[in-house]
Amino acid sequence: MRDFGRILTAMVTPFNPDQSVNYAAAAQLAQYLVANGSDGVVVAGSTGESATLSKEEKLRLFATVLDAIGDQATVIAGTGSNDTRASIALTQEAEKLGVHGAMLVGPYYNKPTQEGYYQHFKSIADASALPFIVYNVPGRTSSNILPQTIARLTACKNIVAVKEASGSLDQVSEIIRITPPEFLVYSGDDGLTLPVLAVGGTGVISVAGHIVGKKMKEMITAFFLGDLAKAQAIHLELHPFFRAIFITTNPIPIKTAVNVIGLNAGPLRLPMVAATENELEHIKQAMRDVGALN
Numbered sequence: 358m359r360d361f362g363r364i365l366t367a368m369v370t371p372f373n374p375d376q377s378v379n380y381a382a383a384a385q386l387a388q389y390l391v392a393n394g395s396d397g398v399v400v401a402g403s404t405g406e407s408a409t410l411s412k413e414e415k416l417r418l419f420a421t422v423l424d425a426i427g428d429q430a431t432v433i434a435g436t437g438s439n440d441t442r443a444s445i446a447l448t449q450e451a452e453k454l455g456v457h458g459a460m461l462v463g464p465y466y467n468k469p470t471q472e473g474y475y476q477h478f479k480s481i482a483d484a485s486a487l488p489f490i491v492y493n494v495p496g497r498t499s500s501n502i503l504p505q506t507i508a509r510l511t512a513c514k515n516i517v518a519v520k521e522a523s524g525s526l527d528q529v530s531e532i533i534r535i536t537p538p539e540f541l542v543y544s545g546d547d548g549l550t551l552p553v554l555a556v557g558g559t560g561v562i563s564v565a566g567h568i569v570g571k572k573m574k575e576m577i578t579a580f581f582l583g584d585l586a587k588a589q590a591i592h593l594e595l596h597p598f599f600r601a602i603f604i605t606t607n608p609i610p611i612k613t614a615v616n617v618i619g620l621n622a623g624p625l626r627l628p629m630v631a632a633t634e635n636e637l638e639h640i641k642q643a644m645r646d647v648g649a650l651n
Contacts, residue, residue: 361431361458361490361518361541362396363559363577366566367404369612370418372623378414382621384425389620394570395563397431398422399460403497404564404608407435409626412447420454427455437461437492441477445484452487460490460520460562465498471506482513489515490562494522494545504531511536520545520562526552533557547573548599551592554580564611565599568618568649594647601643605632610640617641617650 368390371382387398400422401407401415410418419434426432434451436459438444448459464477482489491510493502501523510516521529522545529549533542533556543562544553550561554577566573576591602610606629613632615622617640625631632640644650 361433361488363561363581364395364566364570364574365397365399365431365433365543365560365562366390366395366570367399367402367562367564368422369567369608369615369622370401370405370410371621372626374623376624376626378410378418379621379623380417380421382623383418384421386615386620386622387422387425387430390566390570391426391430394572394574395430395566396560397433397457398426399433399435399562401435402460402492402562403435403462403494404611405435406608406626406629409629412443412450415447416450416454419451419456423455427457431457433458433460433490435460435462437463437481439464439467441480444477444481448481448485448487452485456487458488458490458517459485460492462492462494463498463500463502468498468500471503474502474506475509478510478516479513482510482516485515487515488517489513490518490520490541490543491516492520492522492545494520496522496524501528504528504535507532508535511540517541518543518559521553522546524549526556529553529558530556547602548596551576551580551588554588564602564607565595567611568602568614568644569595569598569647572647598643598647598649601640604639605636610636613637613640614644614649617644 371379436448518541547565579587
């Protein structure tokens with residue numbers, strides 16, 4: 358099992374003005390993230406607009422980011438989809454590139470049963486030697502991967518972690534209670550990072566890490582050093598920012614914020630659209646409040 362790290366940032370995918378992928382900017386962004394608190398990155402996740410990326414674009418992104426930071430930080434490839442066979446094929450290609458692990462989102466739209474979830478993830482795990490993070494995000498998939506299914510999947514030796522974005526601390530607690538001690542549970546919600554750590558979680562797969570990665574790393578480090586007062590103070594300082602970057606559909610606010618700080622993230626791809634003027638000002642004010650913008 359690989360030590361992925363405490364804070365992994367789910368990277369936005371930079372685009373050129375014509376909406377083609379800006380691979381040079383992706384490399385620069387990955388380097389920036391690692392220099393500013395991230396132990397690794399997730400490439401082509403939902404924050405990376407994976408739904409509008411082709412297989413070829415994803416593979417080139419994986420290779421680009423590996424070249425940029427692969428000797429310094431963990432590179433996790435977003436290879437999951439709602440098509441098991443396609444997920445297996447992409448995972449195997451990503452494995453050949455040398456990624457350090459893969460993240461598998463729960464199949465969206467299909468709404469599989471719990472047995473369907475189990476068979477989907479097990480089939481992918483059986484087809485690859487990579488370590489896997491299962492990604493539970495009911496708000497996007499419209500279906501919840503239950504703790505009992507996660508526990509069952511831990512029998513697959515290379516399913517080593519879950520990104521839990523159900524928003525339920527009760528569910529997180531139950532997963533931690535019924536899975537082996539070495540199984541890694543990551544918060545999938547920035548605002549729940551500290552509470553998830555408090556019930557036994559490992560860290561966070563973050564959106565906010567693009568902007569406040571150093572402060573989040575400081576919070577997580579303080580928690581594990583036993584300085585709970587400091588961890589709580591940082592959590593409360595960052596809480597309004599965590600809310601601001603979800604005032605509309607992710608990744609609209611965070612890609613906006615990345616552009617605001619001068620990194621070239623470019624536009625969004627349809628059906629994602631730019632932030633409104635009111636949303637932009639709200640995001641900027643939240644950035645000012647945490648010292649990310651003058």
